[in-house]
Amino acid sequence: MISTKMVTGPDGHYTGVERLAVIRSIEVYQARLNTIMWSLTGSVLGLTLLIAASTWLAVGRALRPVEVIxxxxxxxxxxxxxxxVPVPSAGNEIARLARTMNNTLDRLEAAVDQQRQFVANASHELRTPLAALRTELELALNWPENASWPQVVTDALGDTLRLQHLTTDLLLLARLDASNVSPPNSRELDLADLVRDEIAHRTTPPHITLAPHTPSNPVLVRGSRSLLARVLGNLLDNAERHTTSLITVRLTHDPDSHEAVLDVIDDGPGIPVEDHQRVFERFTRLDDARTRDAGGAGLGLAIAQRIVATHHGTLTITPGNHGAHFKLRLPTQNSPL
Incomplete structure (x- = not known):
């Protein structure tokens, strides 16, 4: 460093300028700079640790309900x-996640309970004809001289056919439950032609009149012909078991909703309003006193509704003063699914 100084004589007059060179070592500045840097480094490190600890505590506290869940x-x-799972009191994303998980568990529990009930009912239905078949054969073998073997064979054949029909229905329900896509062999078909064919090939008891009403124009729907024929057959089987003398089958086309509407009406005692939904449940028999041979296994309407659902349609019961009125609705070919 260089500085200047004015010089005066003994008499006080200005005589000139004296230049002084002051040298300060650079190590002094380096030491100060190092002190400042270490201070800043310590402060930053301490602040970082404080932020990290605060963040860890905050995140841990926020995620504690997630760990409990x-x-x-x-x-x-x-x-x-x-x-x-417990639902946090705070209405945040974690609480919504817990409610969603509980809703999923509700649906899962309902599905498992339904499956267990279905297995129990199926086991019971299969056990009954098997027990009858075994009893018939054991009695015939224990007293062969007293057995009417043609009758034994006839009864055994009847139980075997019932077992075959029941297992076929159970397999069909399992296949429909596992299917999340369109029915197999789905194609365009004329529902009016299907109804006429099924009624023409059906043999009804002598005391029952089957009155079909179908349009002359085609009613085009898309689906499986065999499955839709099964729906109509199940509805007619149910009507035959309960009708007095007349079953009416009416097919129309609703141009406003773009739906084919099939009505199956009988003149029997009808179905109470409180049972309109229950009749579509599996293994449901409203008349517990009737025999199993007359009433079936209680799967026909459940199968029919499940088939209709796979065809994007509906099967319901229309309230009425007399008889049962089943209404089937299917989207026609020009209607959006």
Whole structure:
């Protein structure tokens, strides 16, 4: 560093300028700079640690309900589907996640309960004809001299056919439940032609009159002909078991809703309004006193409704003063699904 100084004589007059060179070592500045840098580094490091610790505590506290939900959900099993995850009191995303998981568990529990009930009912239905078949054969073998073998064979054949029909229905329901796409062999077909063919090939008891009403123009729908024929057959079987003398089958086309409407009406005692939904449940028999041979296994209407659902249609019961009125609606070919 260079500085200047004015010089005066003994008498006080200005005589000139004296230049002084002051040298300060650079190590002094370096030491100060190092001190500042270490101070800043320590401050930044301390602040970083403070932020990290605060973040860890905050995140841990925020995610603690998630851990509780995870632990509870991990304990849920097929035997403890009644358990539910806790829902935090705060109405945030975690609370919405917990409610969604509980709703999913509700649906899962209902599906498992329905499946267990279905298996129990199916086992019961299969056990009955098997027990009857075994009893008939054991009695005939124990007393062969007293057995009417043609009658034994006839009864055994009847039980075998019933077993065959029941297993066929169960397999069809299982296949329909597992199907999330359109029915197999789906194609365009004339529903009016299908109704006429099925009624023409059907043999009804002598005391029952089957009155079909179908349009002359085609009613085009898309689906499986065999499955839709099964729906009509099941509806007619149900009507025959309960009608007094007349079954009416009416097919129309609703141009406003772009739907084919099939009505199957009988003049029997009808179905109580409170049972309109229950009749479509599997293994449902409204008349517990009737025999199983007359009433069937209670799968016909359940199968019919399930088939209609796979065809994007509906099968319902229309309230009436007399008889049962089943109404089937299917989208026609020019209607959006």
């Amino acid at each position: 995870r632990a509870e959900f991990a304990d849920v099993s097929a035997h403890h589907l009644d358990r539910r």
